[in-house]
Amino acid sequence: MNFTGKVLLADDEPHIRKFIGLVLKRLGQPAIFEAANGQEAVAQFKLHHPDLVLLDVNMPVMDGVQALAQIREADPEAVVIMLTSLTNRQTVEQCAALGALDYVRKDMPRDEMIAHLGQIVEDCFGTGDAAVAPAGNSVP
Amino acid sequence: MNPSAESSKPDLQGRKVLIVDDDRLNLRILAGILKPEGFVVIEAESGEKALAAYEEFRPDLVLLDVVMAGINGFETCRKLKERYGDELAPVIFITAKAEADDIVQGLAVGGVDYLPKPFRTREALARLRVHLQNRLLNEQQRKLVTQLSAANAAKNKLLGMVAHDLRNPLASVRGLAEFLRDDGQAGKLTADQIDLVENIYTVSQSMLEMVNELLDVSVIEAGELKIQPKPVALAALLKQSVTLNNINAAKKGSHIELRIDGLPPHLNIDGPKIKQVIDNLLSNAIKFSPPNSCVMLEAGRRQSDCTVAVLDNGPGIPAGEKDKLFKDFGRTSVTPTAGEKSTGLGLAICRRIVEAHGGVIRADNRAGGGCTFTFSLPEAA
Numbered sequence A: 001m002n003f004t005g006k007v008l009l010a011d012d013e014p015h016i017r018k019f020i021g022l023v024l025k026r027l028g029q030p031a032i033f034e035a036a037n038g039q040e041a042v043a044q045f046k047l048h049h050p051d052l053v054l055l056d057v058n059m060p061v062m063d064g065v066q067a068l069a070q071i072r073e074a075d076p077e078a079v080v081i082m083l084t085s086l087t088n089r090q091t092v093e094q095c096a097a098l099g100a101l102d103y104v105r106k107d108m109p110r111d112e113m114i115a116h117l118g119q120i121v122e123d124c125f126g127t128g129d130a131a132v133a134p135a136g137n138s139v140p
Numbered sequence B: 001m002n003p004s005a006e007s008s009k010p011d012l013q014g015r016k017v018l019i020v021d022d023d024r025l026n027l028r029i030l031a032g033i034l035k036p037e038g039f040v041v042i043e044a045e046s047g048e049k050a051l052a053a054y055e056e057f058r059p060d061l062v063l064l065d066v067v068m069a070g071i072n073g074f075e076t077c078r079k080l081k082e083r084y085g086d087e088l089a090p091v092i093f094i095t096a097k098a099e100a101d102d103i104v105q106g107l108a109v110g111g112v113d114y115l116p117k118p119f120r121t122r123e124a125l126a127r128l129r130v131h132l133q134n135r136l137l138n139e140q141q142r143k144l145v146t147q148l149s150a151a152n153a154a155k156n157k158l159l160g161m162v163a164h165d166l167r168n169p170l171a172s173v174r175g176l177a178e179f180l181r182d183d184g185q186a187g188k189l190t191a192d193q194i195d196l197v198e199n200i201y202t203v204s205q206s207m208l209e210m211v212n213e214l215l216d217v218s219v220i221e222a223g224e225l226k227i228q229p230k231p232v233a234l235a236a237l238l239k240q241s242v243t244l245n246n247i248n249a250a251k252k253g254s255h256i257e258l259r260i261d262g263l264p265p266h267l268n269i270d271g272p273k274i275k276q277v278i279d280n281l282l283s284n285a286i287k288f289s290p291p292n293s294c295v296m297l298e299a300g301r302r303q304s305d306c307t308v309a310v311l312d313n314g315p316g317i318p319a320g321e322k323d324k325l326f327k328d329f330g331r332t333s334v335t336p337t338a339g340e341k342s343t344g345l346g347l348a349i350c351r352r353i354v355e356a357h358g359g360v361i362r363a364d365n366r367a368g369g370g371c372t373f374t375f376s377l378p379e380a381a
Helices: A014-025 A038-048 A064-074 A089-097 A110-125 B003-007 B024-037 B047-057 B073-087 B100-108 B121-182 B191-221 B234-251 B271-288 B346-356
Strands: A006-010 A031-035 A052-056 A080-084 A102-105 B016-020 B040-044 B061-065 B091-095 B113-116 B230-232 B255-261 B267-269 B294-302 B305-311 B360-365 B371-378
Touching: A006 A014, A006 A038, A014 A031, A014 A110, A014 B121, A031 A038, A038 A052, A038 A064, A052 A064, A052 A110, A064 A080, A064 A089, A080 A089, A102 A110, A110 B121, B016 B024, B016 B047, B024 B040, B024 B121, B040 B047, B047 B061, B047 B073, B061 B073, B061 B121, B073 B091, B073 B100, B091 B100, B091 B121, B100 B113, B113 B121, B121 B191, B191 B346, B230 B271, B234 B255, B234 B271, B234 B294, B234 B305, B255 B271, B267 B271, B271 B294, B271 B305, B271 B346, B271 B371, B346 B360, B346 B371
Parallel strands: A006 A031, A006 A052, A052 A080, A080 A102, B016 B040, B016 B061, B061 B091, B091 B113, B255 B294
Antiparallel strands: B230 B267, B294 B305, B305 B371, B360 B371
């Protein structure tokens, strides 16, 4: 798989961003933008128009549910995957109703997460060449 | 027995006694017995008035005449019981006719005892004290139970919060260790370095399992275990579980063999929860069996139930420790054979999941050695 799209990764915990960032790099050479809360996520989204948004639910300043609503308002086509620590059914359903495509549990074993995100990327963007061209200013 | 010595017991002083009798003379006699002993006496001349007086004064004990105009003593007692349930103060009937039938009827509607007329002072007081003391103990116990359940709820909440907050960092430690171990990006590691990273990975993995179990317990204890039954192919679930657990088993040179005999194609169960039970039983079987063992997983049908059994080659359950097995933190004296960890919570979680499905889980030592853990799931559930 060679995914080269733009990904917005929003989570208030730096170690999670590190970990999921590494998972994403297993899918190809994505351009990754990071945000540490919902407000930053919305701002980053409007600035970079990422192909894929990974959005934590519990974040300070603005939580993921609110951020999801604003992102989908800015772009009704936005592909948003929620990052959850617990499968709180209510939250998951709420996010699905707001247009989130899927959710990923942050405590998933690494290989499962690679497979899961890989599947999502493949479903949305195809296996490689069809992926959107990367933007320049990626955060390593 | 010395009544004056007994009356010096401080805890019964000032206790409120409601006397109900349509005979003023009886009221006066009883009040005359009770007041000098330090009881607070409330009088009512009918069943109707007694109901009102009970509501107003909340007595600690009721002396209730049986034969009265208006609603009689039994009816009054029934009404009181209806209104106050288990909170109702002990009701002692005053009865002239001590026929067995009357008394039985009185006890059946919620009375605790009876006093035959004419009253014998010492006997009356002795019975009263016994019931008041019981009442007091009951109250204390109820208070204690309330306090304990509040403390338990607080503990569960804390447990849940701690476990929840530990989970993400642990998952990251585990995941990052994996990337360090086999991601080219981080550079090539020496054998010693790989060994260290391997340790970090293994420890964080087992900590994560423990934290997840704590979280499960806090969820279950808070009454939030919700079973969401859907038609599930149990056979496929078992196969998945065997494949997964065989990876760990292989590290000890052991393996799991699956034998399925006549399962229905679909069973209405909560798949992920039942898989958790199967995983738990299998990982226990591997943990407690010596290296190079063969663990059997057998599934079949017994009458209207589906049964799943895990047969290990461990030392079995020591005599007298069986009741510990399915309790929280109920570790037995048996230890894993290769230094594996256990929280003592896994089986307690399994029991609750199986019971929530209307099933039963049990453990039996086999005559030839080893232990069999069996759980059943009703097909109709």
